[in-house]
Amino acid sequence: MTTLISVPLGEHAYRIAIGANIRRQLPALLAEYTPLTPKAPALIVSNPRIWRHYGTEVHEALTQAGWQVTPCLLPAGERYKTLRTVEKIYDAALRQRLERGSTLFALGGGVIGDMTGFAAATWLRGIAVVQMPTSLLAMVDAAIGGKTGVNHPQGKNLIGAFHQPRLVVIDPDVLVTLPPREFRAGMAEVIKYGVIWDAQLFDLLSQLPRLDRMAALPAEQLLQILERSCQAKVDVVSKDEREAGLRAILNYGHTIGHALESMGNYRLLNHGEAVAIGMIAAGELAVTLGYWSAEAAAAQRALILKAKLPTTIPAHFDVEGLLALLQHDKKVQAQKVRFILPTAIGHGEIFDQVPTELIRETLHRLQA
Amino acid sequence: MTTLISVPLGEHAYRIAIGANIRRQLPALLAEYTPLTPKAPALIVSNPRIWRHYGTEVHEALTQAGWQVTPCLLPAGERYKTLRTVEKIYDAALRQRLERGSTLFALGGGVIGDMTGFAAATWLRGIAVVQMPTSLLAMVDAAIGGKTGVNHPQGKNLIGAFHQPRLVVIDPDVLVTLPPREFRAGMAEVIKYGVIWDAQLFDLLSQLPRLDRMAALPAEQLLQILERSCQAKVDVVSKDEREAGLRAILNYGHTIGHALESMGNYRLLNHGEAVAIGMIAAGELAVTLGYWSAEAAAAQRALILKAKLPTTIPAHFDVEGLLALLQHDKKVQAQKVRFILPTAIGHGEIFDQVPTELIRETLHRLQA
Structure with missing residues (x-):
C-alpha cells in the first residue's frame, strides 16, 4: 500500500509516496504522478555503499521502463558536501548530454539529496530532481521542502538554492541497512x-x-x-x-x-x-x-x-x-x-x- | 530625467531605471523603488577597470546614504566566469557577514552581472542583487531577465539559476569608457x-x-x-x-x-x-x-x-x-x-x- 502526501506549492507542487518496498515501483510512480518521461537522458546520483544495497534494483527498474539512466557515484560523507563534489555531477551531466527535460535521481541520505538537488537547481538553470531518501533524516526532513546546497569551508549549507523535487519516494524497508x-x-x-x-x-x-x-x-x-x-x-x-x-x-x-x-x-x-x-x-x-x-x-x-x-x-x-x-x-x-x-x-x-x-x-x- | 520600465513578474517584479548620470542617484532609486535598506552589510562586485572609472563614486554615494558596503573586485574577462571566481564572492560574503537581508551590487558588464547574480542566487539560498550594467550588451540583455550563471570548462552558461534583480540601473554615460x-x-x-x-x-x-x-x-x-x-x-x-x-x-x-x-x-x-x-x-x-x-x-x-x-x-x-x-x-x-x-x-x-x-x-x- 502506498500513502500519498500532496505538497501544495502551486506550479512547484509534487507528491511524496510512502510505502514498504515501493522503490521497485519507481517507474510506475513517475508515470502516474509526474510529467517526467524516459525521453531525455538521466542520472542516478548515489554513493558506493547505498549503490551496493539498492542501486542495481533501482537502475534496472528504470532501464526496463525505457529510461536511459547512468549512475554517478560520489564519495560518502558530509565532508564531501562541497562545490567540488557537485562538479562531478556537472561533469557526468555533460558526458551524458543531459537536456532541459532530463532528470536527476538522488538515491541516498541528506548529503546526496542536498548535492543532487543543488546540481539540479543549477544545471542548465534548473532540471528535474526526484528524491529517493535512504536515511531516516533525509526521509522526514532533507528530501522534502526544496532546500538544496553544499557547505562552504567555513560554514554548513551557506551555498544553496530552493529547488523543489518532482517526486519523493520513501521506502522504509531501506532503513534496514542504515547504521x-x-x-x-x-x-x-x-x-x-x-x-x-x-x-x-x-x-x-x-x-x-x-x-x-x-x-x-x-x-x-x-x-x-x-x-x-x-x-x-x-x-x-x-x-x-x-x-x-x-x-x-x-x-x-x-x-x-x-x-x-x-x-x-x-x-x-x-x-x-x-x-x-x-x-x-x-x-x-x-x-x-x-x-x-x-x-x-x-x-x-x-x-x-x-x-x-x-x-x-x-x-x-x-x-x-x-x-x-x-x-x-x-x-x-x-x-x-x-x-x-x-x-x-x-x-x-x-x-x-x-x-x-x-x-x-x-x-x-x-x-x- | 529618469525613464522607468516595470518588469511585471509577480512577486519577482522590479524596475529598470534609465537615465543620463543616474548612477550617482543609486541610493535614492533604492529607497524609492526597492524594499532594500542599508541595515544589512552589502558588497559591490566589480572588476579593477570598471572600479577605476566608476567604483569610487558609486561606493561613496552608497556609504553617504548609510550603506555598509565593501568592494569585491574580480579579474576581468569571460575566462574568469567560473565557479572558482564565484567562490571569491562567497568568501567576501562570509568575511563581511552578509545576512539574508543583504544585497550584492553588480557593477560591470555581463560577466560581472552573471557571476554576481549567481552568487546572489546561491548565497544563503538567495539574497538580493542590484544590477548596474556598464556595457551595452549587459544593459540591453544580460542585466535583465534573471538569467545568471557561470561557464563549465566545456560549455558556456551550463551552470546557473534564474534569479531576478531587485533593480536595474542603466546610465548611458558610462558607455563612454566602453571599448x-x-x-x-x-x-x-x-x-x-x-x-x-x-x-x-x-x-x-x-x-x-x-x-x-x-x-x-x-x-x-x-x-x-x-x-x-x-x-x-x-x-x-x-x-x-x-x-x-x-x-x-x-x-x-x-x-x-x-x-x-x-x-x-x-x-x-x-x-x-x-x-x-x-x-x-x-x-x-x-x-x-x-x-x-x-x-x-x-x-x-x-x-x-x-x-x-x-x-x-x-x-x-x-x-x-x-x-x-x-x-x-x-x-x-x-x-x-x-x-x-x-x-x-x-x-x-x-x-x-x-x-x-x-x-x-x-x-x-x-x-x-
Missing part, C-alpha cells in the same frame, strides 16, 4: 515535529517503548511516524516555501544544535545528536521564561532518552565559544539571534529577544 | 530586438547613419535605443520568465552564434560578433524557406554593416564542425536543433524542423 547511529539522528527530527507541530505524533512516540532502532519499531508504527513527520514538514513548507516566516520554526533545536555540531567539527556530534541537545536547551529556556511547563520539558527529555540521543553538552566544549558561534549562525537577522521555543506540546513559536545571559546559564547547566 | 569592439557587440543584440520584436526600433536604427560607436549616436537616440531594447526584453521575459516557450525567440542568431563563438574559442569572435553572423545565417535560412523577404534580409544586413559587425564566417572554420556543435547546444530538445527565424521585420518565430542540409549549404555560402 544505528544515523537512525537515532533521524529520530531527533521526528521528535522535533512532535514537539513543535504535531501533538498526536508526540503521543504516538510516547507510547512506543523504544525509539533507538528500526527493529524495535513495529512496521505499522514506523509508517505512521514517517507519514506524520512528512505531513508536518509539508504543512509548514507549503505555508512558507522560501522561509520568510513560519518555516523558521523547523529550526527548533537547530540554533544551538548548529553551534554544537560546528564545535565538534561535525564528527563528535552528528546533526541529529546536536539537535537533540539543542532541543533540551531550547526546552529549558522556554521553561525558564515561563512559556513551557516543566512536565512538557520532561516528556520531551523522555523521548530523547528513548531514542538514545544525548542530552548534555560535552564537558570540554567552551560555552563562550558556543555563544560566539550562535552570532555567526546564518539565521542571524540584523545581528540578533533567533530562537524557536515550544509553548505547548505540538506548538512552537519564534522568539527574537532571548537574553544572552540566560542562554549562557542554560548552556553551563547542560554541560556533562 | 569600441564591445559597443558594437552590444549593438548586435539591439538589432536582434528590432528584427524579431520591435519594427519601430528597426526603423529608428535604419534612420541613423552610424551604429558602430557611442560618439556617433545623438544622446536622445541612444536613450531611445536603450529604452526600446530593454522594453523588448521585458515584454518577452515577463510573458515567459523560465524560458518555457516564447523566451526562446530571444535566441535569434544565437544557435549558430554559439557554435561560432565556441569554434573561435571565444576570442576570435565575441558574443555580439558571433550573433551578428548568426542573424545573417538565420535570415538567409528564413528567405530560402520562404518565411522572409529578400528585402527584409537586406535591410537587416545593412544594420549589421552600419554597426561594423561581421557578416561572414571565417574561412578556416570547418562547417561540419559547426554542425556538430549545433547538436551540442544546450537548447537541444530531444536531439532536434531549434531555430528562431524572422517572418517579418519585428517578428520572429520558433522552428524545429529546419533541414540539416539547408543549414550546411547556408553555412558554406556565408564563408568568406
Whole structure:
C-alpha cells in the first residue's frame, strides 16, 4: 500500500509516496504522478555503499521502463558536501548530454539529496530532481521542502538554492541497512515535529517503548511516524516555501544544535545528536521564561532518552565559544539571534529577544 | 530625467531605471523603488577597470546614504566566469557577514552581472542583487531577465539559476569608457530586438547613419535605443520568465552564434560578433524557406554593416564542425536543433524542423 502526501506549492507542487518496498515501483510512480518521461537522458546520483544495497534494483527498474539512466557515484560523507563534489555531477551531466527535460535521481541520505538537488537547481538553470531518501533524516526532513546546497569551508549549507523535487519516494524497508547511529539522528527530527507541530505524533512516540532502532519499531508504527513527520514538514513548507516566516520554526533545536555540531567539527556530534541537545536547551529556556511547563520539558527529555540521543553538552566544549558561534549562525537577522521555543506540546513559536545571559546559564547547566 | 520600465513578474517584479548620470542617484532609486535598506552589510562586485572609472563614486554615494558596503573586485574577462571566481564572492560574503537581508551590487558588464547574480542566487539560498550594467550588451540583455550563471570548462552558461534583480540601473554615460569592439557587440543584440520584436526600433536604427560607436549616436537616440531594447526584453521575459516557450525567440542568431563563438574559442569572435553572423545565417535560412523577404534580409544586413559587425564566417572554420556543435547546444530538445527565424521585420518565430542540409549549404555560402 502506498500513502500519498500532496505538497501544495502551486506550479512547484509534487507528491511524496510512502510505502514498504515501493522503490521497485519507481517507474510506475513517475508515470502516474509526474510529467517526467524516459525521453531525455538521466542520472542516478548515489554513493558506493547505498549503490551496493539498492542501486542495481533501482537502475534496472528504470532501464526496463525505457529510461536511459547512468549512475554517478560520489564519495560518502558530509565532508564531501562541497562545490567540488557537485562538479562531478556537472561533469557526468555533460558526458551524458543531459537536456532541459532530463532528470536527476538522488538515491541516498541528506548529503546526496542536498548535492543532487543543488546540481539540479543549477544545471542548465534548473532540471528535474526526484528524491529517493535512504536515511531516516533525509526521509522526514532533507528530501522534502526544496532546500538544496553544499557547505562552504567555513560554514554548513551557506551555498544553496530552493529547488523543489518532482517526486519523493520513501521506502522504509531501506532503513534496514542504515547504521544505528544515523537512525537515532533521524529520530531527533521526528521528535522535533512532535514537539513543535504535531501533538498526536508526540503521543504516538510516547507510547512506543523504544525509539533507538528500526527493529524495535513495529512496521505499522514506523509508517505512521514517517507519514506524520512528512505531513508536518509539508504543512509548514507549503505555508512558507522560501522561509520568510513560519518555516523558521523547523529550526527548533537547530540554533544551538548548529553551534554544537560546528564545535565538534561535525564528527563528535552528528546533526541529529546536536539537535537533540539543542532541543533540551531550547526546552529549558522556554521553561525558564515561563512559556513551557516543566512536565512538557520532561516528556520531551523522555523521548530523547528513548531514542538514545544525548542530552548534555560535552564537558570540554567552551560555552563562550558556543555563544560566539550562535552570532555567526546564518539565521542571524540584523545581528540578533533567533530562537524557536515550544509553548505547548505540538506548538512552537519564534522568539527574537532571548537574553544572552540566560542562554549562557542554560548552556553551563547542560554541560556533562 | 529618469525613464522607468516595470518588469511585471509577480512577486519577482522590479524596475529598470534609465537615465543620463543616474548612477550617482543609486541610493535614492533604492529607497524609492526597492524594499532594500542599508541595515544589512552589502558588497559591490566589480572588476579593477570598471572600479577605476566608476567604483569610487558609486561606493561613496552608497556609504553617504548609510550603506555598509565593501568592494569585491574580480579579474576581468569571460575566462574568469567560473565557479572558482564565484567562490571569491562567497568568501567576501562570509568575511563581511552578509545576512539574508543583504544585497550584492553588480557593477560591470555581463560577466560581472552573471557571476554576481549567481552568487546572489546561491548565497544563503538567495539574497538580493542590484544590477548596474556598464556595457551595452549587459544593459540591453544580460542585466535583465534573471538569467545568471557561470561557464563549465566545456560549455558556456551550463551552470546557473534564474534569479531576478531587485533593480536595474542603466546610465548611458558610462558607455563612454566602453571599448569600441564591445559597443558594437552590444549593438548586435539591439538589432536582434528590432528584427524579431520591435519594427519601430528597426526603423529608428535604419534612420541613423552610424551604429558602430557611442560618439556617433545623438544622446536622445541612444536613450531611445536603450529604452526600446530593454522594453523588448521585458515584454518577452515577463510573458515567459523560465524560458518555457516564447523566451526562446530571444535566441535569434544565437544557435549558430554559439557554435561560432565556441569554434573561435571565444576570442576570435565575441558574443555580439558571433550573433551578428548568426542573424545573417538565420535570415538567409528564413528567405530560402520562404518565411522572409529578400528585402527584409537586406535591410537587416545593412544594420549589421552600419554597426561594423561581421557578416561572414571565417574561412578556416570547418562547417561540419559547426554542425556538430549545433547538436551540442544546450537548447537541444530531444536531439532536434531549434531555430528562431524572422517572418517579418519585428517578428520572429520558433522552428524545429529546419533541414540539416539547408543549414550546411547556408553555412558554406556565408564563408568568406
